[in-house]
Amino acid sequence: MxxxxxxxxxxxxxxxxxxxxxxxxxxxxxxxxxxxxxxxxxxxxxxxxxxxxxxxxxxxxxxxxxxxxxxxxxxxxxxxxxxxxxxxxxxxxxxxxxxxxxxxxxxxxxxxxxxxxxxxxxxxxxxxxxxxxxxxxxxxxxxxxxxxxxxxxxxxxxxxxxxxxxxxxxxxxxxxxxxxxxxxxxxxxxxxxxxxxxxQLTMGVAAVYQDLGSLRLKMKGNVSTLQKKIDSVIKEQDEVIPRNIRDQIEKDLQKLKHDDEKFVPTRAVQFLLNCLEKENCVTVVGSPGIGKTSITRHVALKMEASGYTVIPITVPTDIRNFYQPGKQTIFVVDDICGNFTANQNMIDSWKQLLGVVENILSDKCKLVVSCRSVVYKDKKFSVLVPFKSCKSCNMSSTEFQLSKSERMKIASVHLGKHGYEIAQNCLEEFFPLLCFFCSRQENVNINKFFSNPFSVFENELDSLYCQGEDGKCKICALSLCVIYKNELKEKYLTTNDPTVRVIIDNVCEACGLNIGTSRVKIKEELDTLVDTYLKKERNIYQTVHDKFFDFLVYYCSTKMFCCLVEHAVSSLIHERFIWNKIRHEQDRYIDEFIIIIPDDKLALYLNRLVKDWSKEKLRKVFVENNNMKSEKFRDALLTDLAHRDSEEQEKLANMTQTYNGTLLSCLEVCCRQEYTNFLPWILKQGVDKAKSNSNLTPVSLACMVNNKEMIDKLLSFGTDINKSGSTEMTPIHSSRCYNDINVGIVNLLMKHRACINNQMFNGSTPFLLALSTNQNIQVLKILLYSSANCNIGLYYSETIRNKMEMVEVWTMKEEMTFWLNWFTDNCSSVVDEYVKQEQDRVLEIIGGATPLHMACFKNDIQIIELLLDRNSIINKRKEDGSTPLLLACQFGFSDVATLLLEHDADREIRRDDGKKAIDMANQNNHLEIVSLLGNPRWKMNIELY
Structure with a gap:
């Protein structure tokens, strides 16, 4: 061609x-x-x-x-x-x-x-x-x-x-x-x-039809074969998962089915199967080694027998890429959002996909999710509502913990005749994992193993040091698995990458091997550990279970602490190390395999943090590092920074990172995390304190989290109090966003002359936003007495849509969902049902609404009285022509209608569809309001008006 x-x-x-x-x-x-x-x-x-x-x-x-x-x-x-x-x-x-x-x-x-x-x-x-x-x-x-x-x-x-x-x-x-x-x-x-x-596409299609004609002429009896070929072509066109990935999934499923042959059904299995008959999502919660992964996979395979296609999810985006509308699919997510602590990056990735998840759950699909208890309890995980609010199976609860008979059956499957006594005496939560491990060990003392399994592992690893070069190469191989956080790629030991070579040489030295030890030799010893300590899938070496990896990390930290701190991947450094002076500040730090940083190694650890920071890993350092949650640790880091030269300090303070398409600065991250003690140091380095890389400025972020001390510090450095982000939200706007609003913050912002009538992209003023998002009457009064204009309403829907094109951090769907949820959470059922029938027009319903309209939607007499006392324009029309009185008549709010009529609301104004107040009341059969509108008293008021 x-x-x-x-x-x-x-x-x-x-x-x-x-x-x-x-x-x-x-x-x-x-x-x-x-x-x-x-x-x-x-x-x-x-x-x-x-x-x-x-x-x-x-x-x-x-x-x-x-x-x-x-x-x-x-x-x-x-x-x-x-x-x-x-x-x-x-x-x-x-x-x-x-x-x-x-x-x-x-x-x-x-x-x-x-x-x-x-x-x-x-x-x-x-x-x-x-x-x-x-x-x-x-x-x-x-x-x-x-x-x-x-x-x-x-x-x-x-x-x-x-x-x-x-x-x-x-x-x-x-x-x-x-x-x-x-x-x-x-x-x-x-x-x-x-x-x-x-x-080629044309030829491909032509070839199919040519084959069709040829087969019809030569093999009339082979219609079924021909149909299969055509169906295969059509099916391939319809498949959303590439063939190579489908083949890999099928290979994985065959292995799962082989492993499942030793699975022992428990009460939890039946509970999950019953749940999935009625629900589309279940979360299995428990500590490591308790059997979460096995049970989710077993349940998925049971669902496969009922006609579902099983799709294991390895990264969050798989669920979007592999979802095929209308196809019965069960997605299996193992250790969602982290296998040691709650991984913020994974949480953010899933959060962005919640819309996809909702679509999947409303289709013919199921989700079975396993989650470590420590992750499930983390407040950061709560934003993933589908996984948090669905039916859950807590494997550690009295209801689902293994019964005596279940333990005996598991022990018998893995240990044979030795299982009975073990099942009687071992009460560890991770009993299933211990049985699995023990079945893979040779010449092991079963009683000793079950009484203190990790002591057995420690002794075995220690003994490898005494077995010459071969043993040390095994230790080196396991240590490399730790360095790369349980994802040791085979290519690291087969290709000549200088960066990897440096790491291998350092690990070799820490293990007592000569620098320059052959990678081939290390790989040979690594392969001998497969099927005992390790598994190898898709050319990646991993430990046979995360629980063993937890132990292995801890073990390596006792042998080569400095090497780990210097070379381990960032996420391992930030989630598994804790300074000894703050280890008891949070309950989770009593984890048996957490790595304690002694005082004499703190400088080494801080240097690693600064190294990551200098590589623009701001979220790793400031968000994902557990130590940074402690003010005492942050003070130690600030002391370290103070001893560095001014040029390095300035460079660090001005460092940025692009995350999910948004440019984050150190100042913004510290404001989001409420690291108040870090602000003076950052601001003294000459950062742009008013610059906004997202929808919120630093002062807005401080207002959003109700942190008065942070606001004071930012304002003391001359930060512009009226600077807005991409959504045109100023600090006075963001301080309105939560019910537990601090009145002192409002007064502080007013004292610094915050512009009180600025509008956001949708037209919201601080007063309108306060009315929409919280019920703090005191705040509303402060704003009104500070000259807030209570007659400024939302923009019309077309203007909102046009402005949305300029807003990158908020989608049209999110804006519509916000208002739909607002009606559900704040209004009576009659209003909510009306809006849901017209949900595609929710922006038209809310478009042009003033605070008085909003209060009428909510049937809130107290707020309406407050607004009328401040001369709110009573006959102002929103986008569809409705006045507050028309809304009250439409929804049957007789008390609101009476109050509005007492303040001379005009009954004769028509909506854009030509309907007056009396028409709305009649149409919705609100007879009390019909009678009210016919009262001669209001006629007299209208004449005076």
């Missing part, structure tokens, strides 16, 4: 360069124009839902196209090519149809210049260039193409309200810019690759 394309005519350098220019325009500029069109007509966060709602399009999108679509919220439309964008624009009716219709045999004429015509032109021109089969483009032909490109660009500029020549100038550059040989060849290769790819 390539030969055919590049040999059609005798080539010249200029005609080939012309062809490359066409490639540049068709691969870059034309697609970019369609991407701009999509950004305006179909915001990325709405795309996937709209595609699922379009049954024709969702059926006809290929699996690889779905994989691209699922990245749209992270990558926008960057990876979308012209054919895919054309499908979306056409089938979602984003623009009017072309004059001749979509994909007509007749192309648009020169006089047909609607936006639909130009989308059709772009597709046709792109296909024409890719499939032209001739790389020679004469100058006259090039001029004709680019004249068409510029006309399209000019019209799209106008249609999309872009600055004049924004698109045209890029086309002109593509037409006239100097193309070096490498660039020219790159675009020629791309054109050739596209042509070959699409030709």
């Amino acid at each position: 390539a030969t055919q394309i590049f040999s059609s005519t005798v080539s010249t350098s200029s005609t080939i360069a012309n062809y490359a220019r066409l490639g540049l325009a068709s691969q870059n500029e034309l697609p970019d124009m369609l991407r701009e069109l999509l950004l305006i007509k179909e915001p990325p966060h709405l795309l996937e839902a709209h595609l699922h709602n379009n049954s024709f399009l969702s059926r006809n999108l290929k699996a690889y196209e779905w994989n691209i679509i699922r990245t749209v919220q992270e990558n926008s439309y960057h990876d979308f090519d012209v054919p895919l964008m054309y499908k979306i624009i056409r089938n979602l009716n984003l623009v009017p149809s072309p004059s001749q219709g979509w994909d007509n045999d007749t192309q648009p004429s020169a006089f047909e210049i609607t936006i639909g015509d130009d989308v059709e032109r772009i597709r046709r021109i792109r296909n024409e260039i890719v499939h032209r089969g001739n790389t020679n483009v004469q100058d006259s032909e090039l001029v004709k193409y680019f004249s068409t490109f510029k006309s399209i660009a000019s019209r799209l500029e106008s249609y999309l309200s872009k600055p004049k020549r924004e698109f045209v100038s890029k086309i002109e550059i593509a037409e006239t810019c100097c193309l070096d040989k490498d660039t020219e060849q790159r675009y020629l290769r791309r054109l050739n690759d596209l042509a070959e790819h699409e030709a």
